[in-house]
Amino acid sequence: MRLLVLGGTGFVGGATVTEGVRRGWSVTVFNRGLHGVVPPGVHRLRGDRTAPDGLAALAGGDWDLVVDTWDGAPRAARDAARVLAHSVGHYVYVSSGSVYRDPSAHGLDEDSPVVDADADSVDGDYPQLKAGAERAVREVFGDRALIARAGLILGPGEDVGRLPWWLRRVERGGDVLAPGPAGLSVQYVDVRDLAGWMLDAGARRLGGTVNAVGRREQTTMGELLDACVAVTGADALLRWTDPARIVAAGVQPWSDLPIWMPTGHPYRGLLEQDVTRAHAAGLTCRPVAETVADTWQWLREVGAVPPRAGRPHRSSIGLDPTREAAVLAA
Known part of the structure; x- marks a missing residue:
């Protein structure tokens, strides 16, 4: 498998890169190159997705799967998805349970209402940024996108x-x-369990939205x-x-x-989300x-x-x- 991680040196991105390497996959990261390190053998592309022509390093690439941890402007998520539309087989976007409109509700599932958000927005609070990026990725990749709504994430590297x-x-x-x-x-998920599940799900082309967190x-x-x-x-x-x-x-x-x-x-x-879909799709903690x-x-x-x-x-x-x-x- 050829894996591209947008980010790749933070908490979730780093765990995803480590898991990809452990599996013997060909792993590439794309980031600004300002923070963190990557394991030996990982190919590093440099670029700033918020800058003009900042995605140029992705041109001509060919990957089976991309994992994107972006939590900034939805427009930047949309731009990256568009650039990768014909060079990536499947797109996994790491979102958050924070997108739900009523965070006090017990048993939130993937069909619960989310906050209003715009895929073309350049600002907003955290729930709006994540919800807008979800929309941006879906608009480009459709059924080839998995939206992993993570909850509380713990583990090494936090x-x-x-x-x-x-x-x-x-x-x-x-x-x-x-x-x-x-x-x-x-209710939480270990970052390593999240990373492993996302790679498993992405490899088998699972699409849709999933509350990716433990029971x-x-x-x-x-x-x-x-x-x-x-x-x-x-x-x-x-x-x-x-x-x-x-x-x-x-x-x-x-x-x-x-x-x-x-x-x-x-x-x-x-911390009380419905995770029936995630565990039916193989998430174990x-x-x-x-x-x-x-x-x-x-x-x-x-x-x-x-x-x-x-x-x-x-x-x-x-x-x-x-x-x-x-x-x-x-």
Whole structure:
């Protein structure tokens, strides 16, 4: 298989490239060449898809499959799709569950309404950018396009810093503010499982839209944080705290306490999506303990969460220790 990855040095793109190489495929990446590295043997094409003639390096290429992780202007996704229309057999676009119009709804499936978006737009918020790019890719590739709506993505290489923050916090030890209840489900997908599934699905020319994330009952906050304690070997005590108390103290779910999204939160539906289609199409997910252990090993090797490709100023993730202590004391 001849694989082209648009991007290829970030979190999802990097995992996709690594998986392609592992399979012995011929792998090419297209990016600006400003961030990250690629494995030996990967062919690197340089270009800026937002610049005039920025896609010129793709001219004359011939690939079986392209995976595109773009999260910028939909017009740029449309332009890339048009350039590749006759040189790529199948197009996989990595989208997001954030495109759904009502993120609080339980059981969102692929036919649930999405936000209004324009395939020719050059700006917008994240849901609009992803939804617009979905439309752009479909307009060009039609049934030859797979739209993979990923949910929460964890695993080695994570450049947002959600699971790495919990690992470092637990490593410090002591009393840890753990957002209850411990049995609250966490729906996510390991980046390696996502990458492998996208390559499998793309190779067999699966089209349409799929919520590409694990099952809702895959794990819980308790299992995830217990795994963090186990792999770090830290002297940490998880202090499970009522979510109402945490929110009343001004602590923000998802940002101050990453991964956690309590019941009743306006975006809780994004961790309760219907994934019937994905798992019928072969998506399988490894245990949370493996994801946590491998992320910890990677984090110890790299030392710190890398900057997101093209987004050097990452928003703050995690709760300040002073604020955490105040909530625990109360």
